[in-house]
């Protein structure tokens with residue numbers, strides 16, 4: 001098999017203050033293949049955005065920095081790239097869209113100009129030609145009357161339209177990878193579906209890979225090929241979508257699945273996982289999910305739990321799955 | 331647009347009337363009167379009373395106030411007691427001088443402070459930032475007159491580059507005019523630069539955390555581009571507000587600076603008017619200064635529409 005488009009290996013991100021260093025994510029590894037749709041799920045604060053920003057080399061430095069690991073894009077380590085190469089990458093090979101389309105666009109520039117900017121940052125192209133391209137892109141993301149809309153300012157568009165503009169900007173230079181960090185959280189339900197459909201269509205038409213960060217397992221089951229479940233800065237389970245939903249192996253994943261209301265039936269009992277995830281710096285020893293885990297046992301506090309393979313392409317980090325557990329257990 | 335301007339100007343009328351009323355009442359309370367000032371210290375009581383009658387000061391104050399307002403309605407600011415000229419003429423004689431110092435100082439202060447503020451924000455926490463912020467704090471807190479005196483000692487006494495004071499009209503010599511304006515403008519600009527640098531820095535720091543700045547980075551824009559085309563372009567709006575306020579404060583600064591450098595501008599005219607209790611001149615100049623303030627604020631508000639498309643719409 002050919003090497004993956006993106007390969008994150010043992011990534012660790014830390015927030016440094018004068019007095020201490022808090023790990024935000026630790027030992028995160030995963031691959032994204034060409035054209036693949038990867039969903040990343042996890043509760044707030046689990047490190048999803050930090051993972052995404054690392055791939056772009058956009059961590060909010062100097063406080064937050066990647067302190068270990070590699071982020072290989074087409075074989076080159078993003079974390080070690082010189083600034084110039086990194087800039088060529090951003091908006092070039094990787095596009096990114098964010099949670100809040102209201103605030104993610106520059107309020108004092110027309111949307112046409114903002115798309116022209118990214119095109120001209122990456123290609124030798126005249127202003128009028130870049131404007132043409134901007135209009136084309138707006139058409140491609142289903143913005144009606146794109147010639148006129150290109151002249152509009154962000155505040156003149158609805159939230160859904162703005163997110164479409166963000167998408168147009170992100171795909172302007174034909175990226176191989178599009179990262180979408182909770183792109184629909186701030187939008188109405190009907191608009192959410194449209195945006196996701198759009199992302200999926202673009203992925204198919206352009207053959208680019210998509211990494212979608214979301215809280216919504218329903219969305220993941222519908223669009224993603226593979227899922228990465230994060231908890232407290234770690235990957236706790238990763239599997240092809242069908243496997244994950246059929247046989248969730250980590251108690252946290254099972255909890256998440258239980259908290260999703262069944263699509264067809266009436267919501268009878270919405271079982272959210274009790275308690276709050278621990279904050280960085282206050283992670284418990286051993287398994288970080290232990291304080292909230294129904295199935296925890298004394299050994300869970302003692303061993304640092306590693307991802308183990310359950311099935312081909314499916315692994316989870318829980319002591320229950322570790323064959324060697326019995327050997328170690330007292 | 332036109333109706334907006336008209337409304338704003340109309341709303342300013344009561345404010346201006348109040349300002350002139352306060353100025354008038356204040357002068358009634360403060361001891362001393364123009365007759366005393368004009369007659370000199372060894373004048374007899376009769377002479378002073380005679381002068382007072384001549385100026386119409388023996389009549390009740392509310393009558394005089396009413397008369398002043400009546401004349402104002404006809405565009406007449408009255409006649410100066412001491413300078414024996416129309417107040418309007420006196421003011422318009424002095425405006426170009428003060429205005430050119432003001433504009434000159436702004437031309438120095440605005441570009442410098444924006445560059446310094448942006449640099450300080452970009453290299454936040456560095457020695458450069460500390461240095462710029464330290465200098466800005468000095469600029470704000472050291473009194474104008476002291477900087478003025480130091481500047482005279484250095485540039486004219488020590489180096490002999492610039493005149494220590496006085497004013498050369500541009501009709502006489504453009505170079506001489508520029509030279510006579512340079513030190514007052516520099517001194518006046520120092521305080522503005524201090525304030526404006528600090529504002530620019532804090533606005534830039536705020537902008538740099540905005541989502542659209544992150545978007546610009548995600549597009550592959552260089553740090554310089556991110557700072558200038560996105561962060562600064564958005565920070566300009568609050569910065570312009572402060573520039574407008576500073577322009578208003580220049581009159582205060584001009585009073586001191588024109589005194590130190592003996593420049594015959596509006597500031598000096600005001601000081602002179604107050605020292606000689608020249609009521610019409612005080613009233614007139616203060617009313618003019620207040621109007622100028624209102625006008626500058628209007629310009630600032632109108633400029634928002636230029637810088638911010640969100641405001642342009644409404």
Ligand SMILES: Nc1ncnc2c1ncn2[C@@H]1O[C@H](COP(=O)(O)OP(=O)(O)OP(=O)(O)O)[C@@H](O)[C@H]1O
Pocket residue numbers: 015024042043044045046047048049050051060063064279280
């Ligand atoms: N600039 C920062 N400095 C220090 N810590 C930060 C910073 N930004 C975020 N964090 C911390 O990093 C951790 C991971 O944050 P991250 O934004 O990746 O979470 P997330 O999974 O994306 O959550 P959400 O679903 O709320 O977006 C959080 O605990 C957060 O408090």
Ligand code: SF4
Pocket residue numbers: 250251252287288289290291293294295296297300305317318319320
């Ligand atoms: S390791 Fe233990 S505490 Fe952690 S998820 Fe598995 S059973 Fe629960």
Ligand SMILES: [Mg+2]
Pocket residue numbers: 048049050181182
């Ligand atoms: Mg996030």
